[in-house]
Amino acid sequence: MPNAAPFWLCHECGAQMRPVTVNGVPHCASCNGEFIEILDPDVNPDPFHELPPAPPTRPGTESSPSSPRPNQPFQHNPGQGGQSFLSSLFGNILGAAADHREGQGEGSQAPSGGRATNPSTNTGGSGGSGSGSGGPRTYSFNFPGGGRGQVVFGFGSGGGGGGMGMGPFGPTGQGTTTGGMDFESLFPGFGPPPRQGPGGPHPLGPGDPMDGAELLRALMAVMGEEGQGGPGMFFGPAGRANLGDYATSEQGFNDILERLMQAAGPQGPLPASDIVIDGLPRFKFDDEKKLAQSTYKDCPVCKDDFAVGDEVVRIPCAHIFHPDCLVPWLKQNGSCPVCRFSLVPEEENRSRRSENTGTAQANQEGGQSTMTNILNRLFGQAGGTTSNPTSPTDNESNPFTFGSAGEAARSPAPQASESSAAQADQAPAAGSTNDDRAEDPPSPTLPASGQPAAQDSQSPSEQDRPSMSTAIPEDYRARHRERERQRQHQEDSQG
Amino acid sequence: MSGLSTKRLMKELADIQSKGTPEGIILLSADSMEEWVFLISVLGEETIYKGETFALRMKFGNRYPIDVPEVTFLANEQYQPPLHPHVYSNGHICASILGNEWSPVLNAVAICITMQSMLASNKKKERPEGNDRYVRTAPSNPKLTRWHYDDDTV
Secondary structure, eight states, rough: OOSSOOOEEETOOOOOEEOETTEEEEEEETTSSSSSOOOOOOTOOOSSSSSSOOOOTTTTTTTOTTOOTTTTTTTTTTTTTTTOHHHHHHHHHHHHHHHHHHHHHHHHHTTTSOOOOOGGGGGGGGGTTOOOOOOOOEEEEOTTTTTTTEEEEEOOGGGGGGGOEEEETTTOHHHHHSSSSSSHHSTTTTSSOOOOOOTSSSSSSSSSSSSSHHHHHHHHHHHHTTTHHHHHHHTTTOOOOOOOOOOOHHHHHHHHHHHHHHHTTTOOOOOOHHHHHHSOOOOEOOHHHHHHHHHHOTTTTTTOOTTTOOOEETTSSEEEEEEEHHHHHHHOOOOOOTTTBBBBBBBHHHHHHHHHHHHHHHHHHHHHHHHHHHHHHTTTTTTTTTTTTTHHHHTTTTOOOHHHHHHTTTTGGGGGHHHHHHHHHHHHHHHGGGGTTOOOOOOOSTTHHHHHHHOOOOOTTTTOSSSSSSSSHHHHHHHHHHHHHHHHHHHHHOO | OOHHHHHHHHHHHHHHHHHHHTTTTEEOOOOOSSSEEEEEEESSSSSSSOOOOOOOEEETTTTTTSSSOOEEEEEEESSOOBBTTTTTSSBOOOGGTTTTTTOOEEEEEEHHHHEEEETOOOOOOOOTHHHHHHHHHOOGGGSOOOOOOOOOOO
């Protein structure tokens, strides 16, 4: 084994391979992903197996025993080359939890109190009288920038006595831990990365709001942007993050997980943009005659019969609703409740779908990575405009039009969700790179027209149509402006 | 929003009371506009669930019907969730209409019908793969689980 080049494991496609190096960055030879891991036991002992509890000690701490509260969050030295963002992050999170525990009257916090509080003696999950069976777990990974990081998770899942070592910065195991946070409860389902082969089980780790590998990937995505310089830079030059970046309670953590889930999940339908929502034509049932002429007699959402005087809003598929019934739905799912006619630009859906195949090209062209794309999705930026390698096919895309031709052309749109789901089926283990239908939270940072505009490159006619927003019919935009004005007016008169 | 939710549920309830529920589906309790329980049995001689009755609980949030209700089979002394490849032993259900295929056009009875037909088309009594692992770590609210739908045959 030592004489041959070691195999690497790709966390994106699950392949074991020898990587190809592109611009000095190792890529998966199979899927070209960058989240790969060397399997050489000399370099990186198999992370899927329990290791003896010997995480790396914090550089420099041995020589600074005067540190008053070594496990205090924020205490660590920022930007230490070998430390990964994750170990810092979890160290801080759990450090905060440890601080919390300290307030529970467990006696003095003196280093001599028998508890191993000095990071230099941190031995992962083996601290205290922990009966936890889990040792630390090591993951290492490459970053788009060429750096490489390592993170050690120590588990002490054995009941109340479990240690909770979290690598270099974590609080050490405390046999008396009772009210603190248990890592497994923070990350239900956190465990070894799924090792399911192709055609694996049907739920994509259904128990895991986000399983280990995926969580890492998502967090690394965050790092991919913030830490362009490589690992360990997430907290910026000062090595500090906002307090809001820390989760100090389980609820807080659940919130974060939920946000990540929503952002990276495959089941997030895309909301319709404000322009489209505002721009949908509305009319009023002025009299009985109009009411009688209507094909649809009741609102499909509230099931109330339409009455004279009701205002209704119409989707291009001709289904009508009370505005108050339809708008909240469109803000979370831009499709007709009745027939699933999609109000989300096909281009937007498609560009997400193409991220998979586009990653390789993007990596070579602009150095943009899947991680960055995930990140962009997480934070609602118009994802990967430079890396979106779809220009050759853009001309085929359906621009966002509502004309009769556009409607005909868009008829496949309602099937978008099905086809996307089907696609996800083909790679059950591929994780978040496959999550092409991630939901952008309707973030206020998104200008109403921004997203479609940034995604679109050309309309078929290539006239002066630089952005998709211009493909939205003028009457839609006019109605949107009018409604904006009304809202503003209302606010003014109320304030 | 909560106005819409209550109004809509009242309407559904009135509908059930006046027109009844489809065969094999019984509204067991609708004490509040927050939680209803239906009894579901599969009709016909062919079914592998002959003679069994399951309790399907729906919890409606105040954004119903915009938001999908939380739907699980009850798992208690009295009722057990059906043995089905999409139903976990804690009662959680992997069904697309309870996730990204939800539409506010659907209603409580429609969910029951879907569940009934999901059971009716099943030929093999088995738990989903990974049931134990899921049940061990599952959030109490199945809506927090990220489902992956890949099988529309049952």
